[in-house]
Amino acid sequence: MMMWQLDTLDCLGRFPPDEFQLYLKGGTCVQHYLPREKQRFSMDLDFSACFRKSVETSERLPIVRRYLQTLNDQLSRDGWTTSHGMLRIPEIRPGFNPICLSARLFEPVKCPKTNSMILGIRNAAFIRMEFFLYDNDPEYSEQKLSLASTDNAVREIVFNMASKTRLLADKIIALSGEGYGARDESKDVLDLKSLSELYGLDVPGAKRMISSWASFHLDADGKPQPLEPPVKIVHAARKTVLRRSDMSAEALAQMMGLLYARGREGFNLKTSDWKRVCMDVAGFLKSNILPLFT
């Protein structure tokens, strides 16, 4: 199934949108920056769609859907079918939609199939894609994808990848509980720990992104609802990390059993190691991020 993930990125990379820029972010993008032995499983694809300033906010979702439809036409011309290789573009839900959802369906020989009412999928294997429509500070560059699965790919996959700094800011925002909804926070803690150790982070840049995100924060109806002061995002993220440090040995074993392949670094993280990871992340937020907000 990882091959289908790569193939999906390859398709999007080869047939990019005309009306906006697209870049990969989220957990899969974080893994790209990590050495193979530290990479964890991440399947869903999160993208940021960046529009010109002249594009009205109400136009964004229809533009992305139009692009996905165009891509689907191309996939169909290339011989893919609705049940294998083409995209599912679900109906727009009423109300404000900060994300455009989609999925690419497959009929792999051996792969778990499931349903998704939101995506209108019944008993199929698919790669879920989320296109975030409101990006204030895009930061990305075209790079050759570097995931463990790319070692088995027949050709190089080049895609716009979020910068490490953009990912750092996103992970802090996600852990604050604002903006990205219910989620598996322990994955975010692991990702943030890995990101914080990478060379070449622009920490003041991450601070600027967090502040900008707070200023342009939208409520559930899409109306401006700035979060003031922005530093509360970092405090909330730190609080989440500290709360998660108390994970039970059972929950930790289950999480590691799921996220990592045997032999990968992190697979045998003990409760004391996990606590240390959380303390390191909380310490990083306290020492490296919080002072920038004063």
Next chain:
Amino acid sequence: MQAASIAVAGIQGRILQVLSDGGWHDLPEIASKADVSKSSASKYLYFMLGRGKALWKPDPSKGHGAYAYRLVDSSVKALAKPYPEDPLSSNVDLALRDAAGNRYYYSGLAARYIYQLYDRFGNLNLVEVKVPRKLLPQAAEKLNSALSEWYIVVPDKMPWELVQEAMQFGTVLRLIPEYRPREKGRYAGRNVEKIEYLLDHIRRHMSNSEYEAVRMQAKDQGLIVQDR
């Protein structure tokens, strides 16, 4: 098992010596013959179990919660078992049916795997099964004999940190003697803990946000219909 093949010094060596005849031995016997405390012996036996070097089974004749152990490999080097072709292969069901009829169901991570309630393509390094307490001895024996090529069968009393360690050496099959018929459901052709009990377990062991993420996924998949 040849005693001569065991060349480990100290407490571990003495325990291996007791087990070297290849027969089943219970914990008090091993501790007494090796002249170590039961707690030290238990620790080392779990270590051996987690590396697929010993087998375990409950021994009800010695009382509730008594276990017996058998050495299957006395070599020092621990080799990881291969991943099974299917992490929850039908062989597990066959062995369980053989031991417990229809009186078993998957819980925990395996239940999430069956319901597709996690990163759908992640590994499944831990399979938890609930069986009736009185069927535990035969379930352990049948599973050991049918699946030890790929799985490491462990008791529910094995500390989680050691379970996690064992997962490095094979897919761990954790047998839990807590079979509750009302919690047993059926999904995708498998006996599995009913979704409401599984979600309740997740709610109690994970953060609100993580629980909410799984609950929303269950709702999206049509596994639950009602909001809280």
